[in-house]
Amino acid sequence: MTNRSQMPRRADAPVRLHLPAAERERQIIEAAAQFFSDNGFEGQTRELAKTMGITHSAIFRYFPTKDALIERVYEHVFVARWDSAWKALICDRSLPIEARLIQFYSEYTERIFDARWMRIFMFAGLKGHPMTHRYVALIRNQFIKPCCNELRADLALPTIATVAITPREEELFWGLHGAVFYLGIRTFIYEVRTSPNRAEVIRDQVQTFLAGAPRILREAVIAPK
Structure with missing residues (x-):
């Protein structure tokens, strides 16, 4: 019987890295800024998660609402500059x-x-x-x-x-x-x-x-x- 850990990974399967919390949060903000730039604020966080190769729940672990994520994008893209x-x-x-x-x-x-x-x-x-x-x-x-x-x-x-x-x-x-x-x-x-x-x-x-x-x-x- 083949051990699951020995099974080859699908070529299109996302690679989920275990990043420190601060780095993962920064990564989500950066990706969200690009995502909203491409799709506007009508873009869904589920699609954002898919483009990042992470679960939808992973985003909400850091940002409880879509508005909270947009607020951080505002701080990152506008206020910080x-x-x-x-x-x-x-x-x-x-x-x-x-x-x-x-x-x-x-x-x-x-x-x-x-x-x-x-x-x-x-x-x-x-x-x-x-x-x-x-x-x-x-x-x-x-x-x-x-x-x-x-x-x-x-x-x-x-x-x-x-x-x-x-x-x-x-x-x-x-x-x-x-x-x-x-x-x-x-x-x-x-x-x-x-x-x-x-x-x-x-x-x-x-x-x-x-x-x-x-x-x-x-x-x-x-x-x-």
Whole structure:
């Protein structure tokens, strides 16, 4: 009688390695990020398990719900790539504001310009997932608001503590952010050819923004009487 341990393994049978818990959890998060990037949040965790060659229950051993897994993917793909030092960079008045914006977008696009990041963000927005609102709030609080204050300082206008940010000036910075972000959308979502010189594109967008923004800010920001 043949011992089961001596029977040859089927060629298509998944190889289940006994990994440390932390490594298995990391592996699931990485695989889930790619899976949701490919399939959107409608993708089923049962299919994810199949692609990984593990049991469905193995996923729920680490993540009790699909939402819990998506939350960890958000932290891994989005939050972990945000550098808390960027706010300090924007507020560093030893550098011209043009240099600060160019450096920020150079570093920021280096972190987020990949297909997985872009596709998950698009799927989340279409699904109405709260992660998009949280990420937009992160951009607003850590980048847009400090930028408004710094450009005001550059133009000798009242601080945002004195005069609240106006919708008009906030939209100016969202316009700049959207212009740079759209380069990633065209590259990784539309998959069309874009300029290979990203540094040049960023510099052009920032310089174009700064050529027009001061006039609008002087109109939009009215000091209290």
